[in-house]
Amino acid sequence: MLTSPRYALYYAPAADSALWRFGSAVLGYDAITGEDIPALVPPGCDAEAWPELTEEPRRYGFHATLKAPFEIANGRSEGQLRAFAHNYAAGLERVNLEGLSVAALGSFVALTPSAESTVLQRFAFALVQAFEPFRAPLSEADRQRRLKSPLTPAQSAYLEAYGYPYVGDAFRFHMTLTGSLPHEKVAPVKQALARTYAEAIQARPFALDRIALFKQDSRSSRFRLLDSFMLA
Template sequence: MTGSAPRYAIYFAPSAESALWRFGSATLGYDAIGGGEKPFAVPPGCEALDWAGLTSEPRRYGFHATLKAPFELSNGRSEGALRAFARNYVAGRTPVTLAGLAVNALGHFIALTPAEPSEALQHFAFDVVQAFEPFRAPLSEADLARRLQSPLTPAHRAYLEAFGYPYVGDAFRFHMTLTGSLPQDLVSPVRTALAGAHAQAVPAGPLLLDRIAIFKQADRASRFTLLDSLPFG
């Protein structure tokens, strides 16, 4: 793989009409449905920060939770076949209900994570990884080298070799990224500010994982855009 081929990803992205989608997209300054810029909703107290810079990395991907990480298509597989398979996949599925989402720091970046653990979510996420695996081309040497720069456990290495991504199966952690890597002194105040903004913008309560989304990146210099949003059932 040259890196110039399109990449696809299987994500959870809430419906475009939801308060959660509006909050996430405005935080990142990017609407992956239309592929266009959005005015930033900078959380109160963060106006003096370089918000565009702090969110530049997740802005490339759009607001989402990763289920199957970005991949190029394997030989003999087409975009049309991927989309058709995804439509068939969602037809027989039922939603997964999460108790809610909370704003947390994951290392140096801020993300929405489940308020409570969910075994059903873990099973669902790994099922997606495995079901769509035939569409994934092997990692290029450059992509593999990039992944190996991170410290990986033997289990992570095994997942990377099997599925092209180390954080699947029991290593999966559902998260919807809101910032890039922050300086240590900003992690706590930005988390607090985003938690307040999230509470104001998104009604509290359970989150229904009732769809999957296919996102597409035309080439490595492009942002990901929404190709299909596919409700279950």
């Protein structure tokens, strides 16, 4: 079993924000404290089944992936990674979006931007490239795991170049709220989460105003927030 720590660059909302409270409660996990919290089960959903439906995203904490989990490269340290992230964030401008909406992405449900944003796409790909010197090459086991998913030629090329297939024009900003759901559950769970989200957050613009560094001590542990860096 792989035991080396992994790091990831995410967007994670401010700890005192309604969005962080909503997402963490839906997953039943607070990635700041590393503790389980009472789950926010949408009306009409089975409270006993909800922990299983959110088990996979609970491992990662509430977030949107910017640079997917990676082991740190030889010759690099966690301290160097944190310092680089701090300096990098200081040179970035926040990304303003119209808002977020609950959507079904295949078999799982997530928050996604209400409208497309080329600024967000460029922001995300530039970050992936900037942090590439800190990423160790994919292990063969991780590479084969990724290749089990059906990938386009472009996504396969991204996997080889950046250790993750969903970057560049394949990137889609999303904040996962469930794991993979049975087909018949996708629509009702999406509708229930949309109602709960509207009540908790209400319609409002959204700004990506920070990047967060998360850490996973071993593959059997959950990710926790290591540091958060405000954009200039």
